[in-house]
Amino acid sequence: MEPPRESEPVVTAGAIDIRLSNVGKKFGDQTVVEPLNLDIRQGEFFSLLGPSGCGKTTTLRMIAGLEAPTEGEITIRGKSVIGVPVERRxxxxxxxxxxxxxxxxxxxxxxxxLKLKRTSKHEIRNRVSVILETVKLEGYGQRAISQLSGGQQQRVAIARALVNDPAVLLLDEPLGALDLQLQLHMQQELVRIQRASGTTFVYVTHNQQEGLAMSDRVAVMNAGRFEQVDTPLALFHRPASEFVARFMGQTNVMSGEVTAKNGNETHVSAQGLSFVLIGQETLAVGDKVLLSIRPERLNLTTQQDAKLSLPLLRTLFQGTTVLYTFGLPGGDELNVSALAPSDALPEAGQRVGLRWENDAAILLNRSPAETSSK
Ligand SMILES: Nc1ncnc2c1ncn2[C@@H]1O[C@H](COP(=O)(O)OP(=O)(O)OP(=O)(O)O)[C@@H](O)[C@H]1O
Ligand SMILES: [Mg+2]
Structure with missing residues (x-):
């Protein structure tokens, strides 16, 4: 059976700004965007997130009018824009x-x-001064572009796009060239500017941190399709597929089996770790399952308190946290993330006790066999 998100527009409430109905794109005989259905709401900060080459830019360019869809319909504020040139969208x-x-x-x-559009000098002055305030560059009007920092130049580019008062601002990896510190700062700035202007933002990124940090909703794209369209929290805590779970950060994906049923509890076991899933009524003892266990849901503990002890293969100091990699009996690895100790890290080779809450696992799908055809 087709999952519903493939065939129905994803929408909850609020006025619709952009609607994609079965919008697909081929270059020659190569399909780069499969027919997509999506509603983006007015005033929403919406992101297209996915790995390189998955079709994000092509989708954005179709909305902008820089690329014509091979099939399907795009409406903005209720009007079809198919055949409408870039400058009239x-x-x-x-x-x-x-x-x-x-x-x-x-x-x-x-x-x-604005000058191209023959806007009056008086109005140009007013609008530029309002927009300089929005991007927090009051007093910078007479500066040369070369006298600005990378982040300030970025804000000028955004101001230049916003001054035309577009219904929708389309942004294609606009922070990609900035260093990490400035990226994080500009993420907050962009959200502030978006809220202040009330403009609908459609933001393309391959950076999951960026997508999660800024967006009201995110479409996770893979090979020209939407894997899941959801809020950042839902993508993180309730990924619909193995692809989404892995794309949202370093998770442990493990095959397991249902070992017992008890009321609304489904007990599952995966390579010596056991968990309880709630409300999976259709699962029966012996069913195969695919689980995602996030590294931060597993904890290091003393041997007495441990549910399991495993050999430590290596550690990766990440500042606030440490990523511990353990060897499972079957040969797979298990990642555990924990706050960094102030003294020494445990040595590789020693056995370390692990514990976790029963609800630490997320069910990705019923049968790994169904998804192994990739
Ligand atoms: N004009 C074109 N002609 C032929 N193929 C193209 C053209 N533009 C894009 N493609 C192909 O379409 C696919 C999707 O490209 P697109 O630029 O949309 O990816 P993307 O998700 O934005 O990737 P990135 O994160 O690297 O920017 C790629 O395989 C790309 O090679
Ligand atoms: Mg791109």
């Missing part, structure tokens, strides 16, 4: 390469599009 795009005019001032860069 209520959208604006910010690219990874900013394409600012280096020889023009901040003011002239932002005013450029």
């Amino acid at each position: 209520p959208t604006n795009m910010v690219f990874q390469k900013l394409a600012l005019f280096p020889h023009l001032s901040v003011f002239d860069n932002i005013a450029f599009g």
Whole structure:
């Protein structure tokens, strides 16, 4: 049976800004975007998240009008935009390469599009000054682009797109070229600007941290399809597939088996670890299951308190936390994340006790055999 998210638009409440109905794209005979269905709400910060080559940019370019879909319908604010050229769509795009005019001032860069549209000088001044405030660059109007930091240039590019007051702002990995510190800062800035302007943002990224940190909802893309469209918390805690679980960070994916049923409890066991799933009525003893166990749901403990003790293969110090990798009897590895101790890390080779709550496992799907055809 087809899962419902493949065939029905994903929508809950609020006015719809962008609707994709069976929108697909082929380049020659290569399908890069499978027919997609999606509703993006007015004022939403929506992200397309997925690995390189999965079709994010192509999807965004179809919304912008830079690429024509091979099939399907795109509506923005209820009107079809198929055949409508880029400049007549209520959208604006910010690219990874900013394409600012280096020889023009901040003011002239932002005013450029308004001047083309023959907006009056008075109105240009007003609108640029309001938008400079939104991106927190008041007083920078007369600066040359070359006298700005990377993050400030980024904000000029966003201001230039926002000053036209688009219904929708499309952003394609706009923070990709910045260093990590500045990326984290600009993520907060972008959310602030989005909230302040009320503009619908469609944001493309391959960085799961970025997608989770900024978005109201995220579509996780894989090979031209949506794997799951959901809130960041739901993607993290209730991934619909192994792909999503793995893409949301270093999780342990393990095959297991149902060992017992007890009321609404389903007991499962996977390579010596046992868990309890709640409310999986259709599972029966002996059924095969695929489980995701996040590293931070497993804890190190003393041998007396341990449910299991395993040989430590290696440790990876990550600052606040340490990633401990253990060897399972079957040869697989098990990752455990815990707050870093202030003294020495345990030595590789020694056995360490592990414990976990019964509900630490998430059911990914019923039968690993069903999904092994990838
Ligand atoms: N103009 C084109 N002609 C032919 N193939 C293309 C064209 N544009 C994109 N593709 C192919 O379509 C697929 C999806 O590309 P797209 O740029 O949408 O990926 P992406 O998800 O944005 O990846 P990245 O994270 O690397 O930017 C890729 O396999 C790419 O090679
Ligand atoms: Mg891209």
